[in-house]
Amino acid sequence: MAAIFAYKCRKCDELHEGSPSFAFDAPAPYRYLSEQEREEWAELGDDLCVITHPEGTQYYVRALLEVPIHGVEEPFLWGVWVSASETSFQRYLDSYNKLPEDLIFFGWLSNLIAVYPTQKSRPADVHIQTDGTRPRVRLHRSGDESDALVIDQHEGISIARAQQLAEQALHGIQA
Numbered sequence: 001m002a003a004i005f006a007y008k009c010r011k012c013d014e015l016h017e018g019s020p021s022f023a024f025d026a027p028a029p030y031r032y033l034s035e036q037e038r039e040e041w042a043e044l045g046d047d048l049c050v051i052t053h054p055e056g057t058q059y060y061v062r063a064l065l066e067v068p069i070h071g072v073e074e075p076f077l078w079g080v081w082v083s084a085s086e087t088s089f090q091r092y093l094d095s096y097n098k099l100p101e102d103l104i105f106f107g108w109l110s111n112l113i114a115v116y117p118t119q120k121s122r123p124a125d126v127h128i129q130t131d132g133t134r135p136r137v138r139l140h141r142s143g144d145e146s147d148a149l150v151i152d153q154h155e156g157i158s159i160a161r162a163q164q165l166a167e168q169a170l171h172g173i174q175a
């Protein structure tokens with residue numbers, strides 16, 4: 001397996017090295033809030049986000065969604081946020097001190113990835129890691145799955161597709 005993924009970008013002509021990695025600094029619902037709502041309702045850190053709406057509290061956890069690249073050791077990485085129930089959120093917080101027996105919680109993917117457009121919400125299992133790294137997201141796959149992101153995560157992608165996705169994510173979908 002090649003350790004390092006590198007390609008000469010067709011859009012900017014530069015050599016991009018290392019497996020592609022893109023991250024969102026906040027869950028989408030946070031971005032939709034006004035400046036004032038953020039101040040009044042939201043707490044956003046590097047790994048956690050809590051939005052205390054008048055109607056109820058929403059919990060989000062920063063996680064990693066890995067898409068394997070065939071023949072390359074390091075996966076394509078999406079730094080995404082997932083929702084968590086209050087119970088799951090507390091379990092995740094507690095895991096900083098002591099690993100829980102159940103390392104998996106349910107969450108909804110809470111970012112829109114432009115190169116993987118969808119109209120649907122994406123359910124996932126979120127796996128708390130025993131080595132202290134960010135939790136890993138495993139998207140649910142249905143029997144007749146048509147969501148390209150789900151298929152890519154479960155089946156992996158070619159180096160050519162990884163390059164194409166990275167170019168689009170870096171420089172915009174439009175050529």
Ligand SMILES: [Zn+2]
Pocket residue numbers: 009010011012013014016167170171
């Ligand atoms: Zn480029």
